[in-house]
Structures are given as structure tokens and as C-alpha cells.
Amino acid sequence: MPERLPSNDYPLGSNEHTAYQSCLVLEALGSSWGVVISNLEKEASEAVMFKFSPQVAAQVLGYALxxxxxxxxxxxxxxxxxxxNNNGELLAGLSYLYVMGMIRVFKNPKGSVLTSLSSHSSRASFRATADNIAAALAQPTVSSSKAKDLAKARDNYRCIVSGIVDLVSYEEDPMRFNEAPEVAAATTSLGHIFGQSIMDHTAGMTRAARAKMEWAATAAAVIERFAGIPILEELNQNDIHRPENTFTIADGxxxxxxxxxxxxxxxxxxxxTYEIHTHPPNRNAMYRLPNRVTLTDATSGKIPLPDRRYFQLHHASATIAHLSGAGEVVEQLFRDMEDIKVLAEDGGSNHLLSLALSSRLQALSVY
Structure with a gap:
């Protein structure tokens, strides 16, 4: 469940105190933007950014601080x-940018980039020799199939969080494992930290909000501004299959x-070394997750480990999404877009899609 923002404990008179107070004032508007959008044109009032209630918008910004x-x-x-300047329309737009730039790029309810590691294939098995690894990493972009091979070799053919052995790898070559025959094994997949495009332009804002935040045309701009990560450069524009962004994970x-x-x-x-946090908290036992995990590279440094900063931003975004309730609204948006995708298939315009979302979500409130 979303949690209301804590009281303002920033030093009185500081910029942090003033900014956080703006979040508390916005949160107090409740679940409706009625006062804010009453003077806006109809098209502006139906912008997707207003699908996140004032509480959610305020909590995204407050918890991001x-x-x-x-x-x-x-x-x-x-x-x-x-x-x-305490303008509700602009604060709604700013919060929406942070949702799209920091939560949407990680939150992947449809699993659009899930890539199974455990399916048998007619292609030759990848051998983690120094030459093969170097050749794969030398490519300007990494294919999903090659990314699977690299991740498995680096992660020692195991899920990085549970330690479960990749079932097909074990069946193909049991000698690569030292464990007893009863070793826990399961199918695994190629996981991504950044799971969605970081280059898509952010739609769904009013003209005023878009003009005010023109610096944030893409999710990558928000990521670099908030986390200091030059993500376009590091992921070679949008190569989400790079080893720094991928890992082996059990399908479950x-x-x-x-x-x-x-x-x-x-x-x-x-x-x-990482602590594993669940959202809501204290559910490690339910997911059969350890409290802590240390990542190791079975190739002795030949393949980069997942980037610590990417996991750090993923963790911050998961925390903000949970505490604010924004994650629930994003899931609802995905569900509604799936429900109305027939409009797009029939030639429906983006405006029609926005109107459909508006009619479906106008009563949506996290509280």
C-alpha cells in the first residue's frame, strides 16, 4: 500500500524544505485534479499525466527527494x-517525467524482453573460451542470443539471486558443475535491469508542462539528471543486451x-554484494530469496558484471514506485493500453488512445 509522505524534516529555510513542502501541499489535494484542470482545455485536462492522482504525483517527487x-x-x-512554483499542472508533469524516466524503464509487466536461457536450440552451444568471449564483446551491439551465452558463462550457469542451476545447462554438460546430482535446478531466463527503451520520447503531457520540462525529452535525460548516469553512452544508445545490464535469473x-x-x-x-529488498518489505521467504547475495564472475573478469549503479537506480525506482503507488498506476495503464490496442490495430490515432485511457482511468485513485 502507498504511504503518505513523512513530515518535513529538512532544515527550515533550505531549498530542500521549500521543495518538499510543495510536495506536501500537492499531496493534500487528495485524489482529484479537479481544481488544477478546471481551467484547462479539454484535451489538456485528459493528458495521461493526470492519471496519476495528486497524492501519487506528490509522493513520487517527495520520495524521489x-x-x-x-x-x-x-x-x-x-x-x-x-x-x-507550486503550479499543480507543472508539478504533475514533472512527476510524470520521473515516473516515465525512472519507473517505466524498469517496470516490465508484459515481459517484452524476457529471453529464455533454458530452451534447447539447434545452434551450437557457446563455449566460454577467451576468444569466443572477446569476439562477442567486440560486436557494436550484443544480440539477445549472444547476451544469453555471455550471462550464463559469467554467472556460472546459475540464477544470480537464488543460486539455482540452469536446468538445460546441467543436462547438456553435468561435468561443468561440482554439485551432487540432487542439485537444485530450474529453467532460467536472461534478465535485464533496464527492461524498456530509454530513447522513447515522453508523450502524455500538456503543452505547458512539456515546454517547462523540455530538457527531459527522453527517459535517458531523466536518468542522467537524477542518477548522473550517461546511459545513452554506456548502453551504446539503446543496447539493453550488454553484459552490464543483463543477468541470469530463474524463470520463477x-x-x-x-x-x-x-x-x-x-x-x-x-x-x-547486495541486500535483497522486497516491495512490500519482508517477503524474502515468500519468494525464497536470501537476504544478501554476492555476485561473482566465473570468467575471471573477462565479462563485466551487472553495473552496480544500474541496480542502485533500479532499487531506488522500485522503492519510489512502491511507496508512492505509482507502480500500481503504471500497471493499470499497461492493462488499459492492452485492452484498447484494437484501436491502434484498426488505425486509431494516439489521440483516440489517450481518450480511451482517459475514460477508463478517470476514476482511478490509489486511495
């Missing part, structure tokens, strides 16, 4: 909130990761 990853990222967000856990139901939180004093 409280869970910011750096001094610079917090300073950017504080200034962006202050620049909205994959959907939960993509729904932001659990995340890996870096431990300060160890670059490759």
Missing part, C-alpha cells in the same frame, strides 16, 4: 520542483523482478 542517489541529483530535483523469479517486487540494494563497503 528522500531516496535521491547523489547530492547533484537531489539538487536538480529540488530546483525543478521550485521552478514549478523473473516476473517479480520485472514488476519491481524485489530489488538489489548495493552495500556501501562491497561493490558486488
Amino acid at each position: 528522500r531516496h535521491s542517489l547523489s547530492v547533484e541529483g537531489k539538487a536538480h530535483l529540488v530546483q525543478e520542483i521550485l521552478d514549478c 523469479l523473473h516476473p517479480a523482478f520485472d514488476r519491481l517486487s524485489f530489488s538489489l540494494c548495493p552495500i556501501d563497503d562491497d561493490n558486488n
Whole structure:
């Protein structure tokens, strides 16, 4: 369940205090944008950004402040909130940008990039030799099939969070494993930290909000501003199959990761050790997850491990999505877009899709 923002404990008179107070004022509007959109044109009032209630919008911004990853990222967000000057339409647009830029790119309820590692294939098995690894990594982009091979080799043919052995790899070559025949094994998939496009332009905003936040045309811009990660450069524009963004995960856990139901939180004093947090908390036993995991590279440094900063941002986004309730609204948007996709298949315009979303979600409230 979403949680109301804590009281304002930032130093009185500081920019942080003023910005956070704007979030508390917005939260107090309740579940309806009625006062804010009453003077807007009909098309503007039906913008998708208003599908996130004032409470949700306020909590996205407020919890983003409280869970910011750096001094610079917090300073950017504080200034962006202050620049909205308590204008509800602009605050709604800013919150929507952070939802689209930090939650949507991780939250993947449809599993559009899930790639099974455990299906038998007629192609030759990948051998993790130094030459094969170097050849795969030298490619300008990594294919999904090659990414599967690299992730399995690096992760020692195991799910990185549960330690479960990839079933097909075990059946193909039991000698590569030292475990007893009773070893726990299951089918696995190729997981992605960033699971959606980071280059899509953000639609669904009013003209005023779009003009105010013109710097944030794409999710990548929001990521770089909040987390300081030059993601377009690091992922070679949009190559989400790079080793730094991929990992081996048991099929039974994959959907939960993509729904932001659990995340890996870096431990300060160890670059490759993470606490596993569930959202809601304290559900590790339910998912059969350990409380902590250390990632290791079975190729002795030949293949990069998943990037710690990516997991850190994924964890912050999962926390914000859960505490604010924005994750629930994103899932509802996905469901409604699926329900009305026949409009697009029949030639329906984006405007019709927006109107359909509006009619389906106008009564949606997290509380």
C-alpha cells in the first residue's frame, strides 16, 4: 500500500524544505485534479499525466527527494520542483517525467524482453573460451542470443539471486558443475535491469508542462539528471543486451523482478554484494530469496558484471514506485493500453488512445 509522505524534516529555510513542502501541499489535494484542470482545455485536462492522482504525483517527487542517489541529483530535483512554483499542472508533469524516466524503464509487466536461457536450440552451444568471449564483446551491439551465452558463462550457469542451476545447462554438460546430482535446478531466463527503451520520447503531457520540462525529452535525460548516469553512452544508445545490464535469473523469479517486487540494494563497503529488498518489505521467504547475495564472475573478469549503479537506480525506482503507488498506476495503464490496442490495430490515432485511457482511468485513485 502507498504511504503518505513523512513530515518535513529538512532544515527550515533550505531549498530542500521549500521543495518538499510543495510536495506536501500537492499531496493534500487528495485524489482529484479537479481544481488544477478546471481551467484547462479539454484535451489538456485528459493528458495521461493526470492519471496519476495528486497524492501519487506528490509522493513520487517527495520520495524521489528522500531516496535521491547523489547530492547533484537531489539538487536538480529540488530546483525543478521550485521552478514549478507550486503550479499543480507543472508539478504533475514533472512527476510524470520521473515516473516515465525512472519507473517505466524498469517496470516490465508484459515481459517484452524476457529471453529464455533454458530452451534447447539447434545452434551450437557457446563455449566460454577467451576468444569466443572477446569476439562477442567486440560486436557494436550484443544480440539477445549472444547476451544469453555471455550471462550464463559469467554467472556460472546459475540464477544470480537464488543460486539455482540452469536446468538445460546441467543436462547438456553435468561435468561443468561440482554439485551432487540432487542439485537444485530450474529453467532460467536472461534478465535485464533496464527492461524498456530509454530513447522513447515522453508523450502524455500538456503543452505547458512539456515546454517547462523540455530538457527531459527522453527517459535517458531523466536518468542522467537524477542518477548522473550517461546511459545513452554506456548502453551504446539503446543496447539493453550488454553484459552490464543483463543477468541470469530463474524463470520463477523473473516476473517479480520485472514488476519491481524485489530489488538489489548495493552495500556501501562491497561493490558486488547486495541486500535483497522486497516491495512490500519482508517477503524474502515468500519468494525464497536470501537476504544478501554476492555476485561473482566465473570468467575471471573477462565479462563485466551487472553495473552496480544500474541496480542502485533500479532499487531506488522500485522503492519510489512502491511507496508512492505509482507502480500500481503504471500497471493499470499497461492493462488499459492492452485492452484498447484494437484501436491502434484498426488505425486509431494516439489521440483516440489517450481518450480511451482517459475514460477508463478517470476514476482511478490509489486511495
